Amino acid sequence: MSPSVAVVTDSTAYLGAEATGRWNVTVVPVKVILAGHEIDDVTPFDAGLLAHALEGRSPVVTSRPSPERFAEAYERAAAGGATEIVSVHLSGALSGTVDSARLAARGAPVPVQVVDSRSIAMGLGFAVLAAARAAGAGAPAAEVAAMASRTAAASDTVFYVDTLEYLRRGGRIGRVANLLGSALSIKPLLRLADGEITVLEKVRTASRALARLEDLVVEEAGERPVDIAVQHLMAPERAETLMKGLTARLPRLVRMWVLEIGPVLGAHTGPGVLGVTIAPGAAD
Structure with missing residues (x-):
C-alpha cells in the first residue's frame, strides 16, 4: 500500500533512481543550458562537456523548474492516491526552485507543504530520505515536513x-x-x-x-x-x-x-x- 503522504523533491538532491524508486520519491528536474543546449539534471551527461564549456567561458545557465512542472508532479501524486504532499527543495538562497514549488502548491488538488531545506546535494538528499521514511511509516504531512526540516538542520x-x-x-x-x-x-x-x-x-x-x-x-x-x-x-x-x-x-x-x-x-x-x-x- 502506498503512503498517503507523497514526497517530492528536485534533482539537485542527487539521490539516484535506486533510492528514489525505493522510497517512492518524485523528482522534478532542474535544468542547465549549456552553450544553447538544455540538459535535464536527471539525464546522464558528459561532465567533460561541462568542463570544456566552463573553461572556454561558453554560456552556462541554470534554470529552475517552472511552477507548471511542479503542478504536474503534484497532480500525478494525487492521482496515485496521495492525500497530502510534502515537497522538499534546495536552498531558496541559491535558487528560485522553492518559489516555483510554492506557486504550484496553491493550485494543487491536495494540500502541499513546501520545505526549504536550506541546503543542496546530499544535504537536501538526506532530508528527503528522512521525509520519505516518515511518510512510509504512515506519519502525517506535518510530521513528514518537520522530519525533513530537522534532518536538514542537523546536517x-x-x-x-x-x-x-x-x-x-x-x-x-x-x-x-x-x-x-x-x-x-x-x-x-x-x-x-x-x-x-x-x-x-x-x-x-x-x-x-x-x-x-x-x-x-x-x-x-x-x-x-x-x-x-x-x-x-x-x-x-x-x-x-x-x-x-x-x-x-x-x-x-x-x-x-x-x-x-x-x-x-x-x-x-x-x-x-x-x-x-x-x-x-x-x-x-
Missing part, C-alpha cells in the same frame, strides 16, 4: 573547490570572494551554512586543503552515528581517497555514499569539487 556540508571562479561567475559567492580577495593561491574550504556559502578555512595548497577537509569531517562527526556522503565532479580518485580515509576514521559510520554531482551544481562549482555532507545516522 552539515563542507567542500573544497579548485577555484572560486565558477562560484564567482554564478553570483553565489560574492561575500566569500571579498573575504578572500585576489589571493589566487588560496585553496578555500567552504561550508553551506543556513542556505548560503561561507568560508570555513583558507589553506595554501590543494593537498593540505583535502587533508584538512577529512579532518574537519571527522571532527564534526564526533562519536555519534552518522551518514556520510562524499560528492565530487570529475574527481573520482579524490573521492575514493577521502571515502577510504573517512571509513577508517569514523567508528560509528552508518552508511557511506559516494556520488558525482550533476550539471546544475557543477556549473557553479566547476570540475574538481569535493564535498562531504554529514547527517545523523539513519537505518534504512
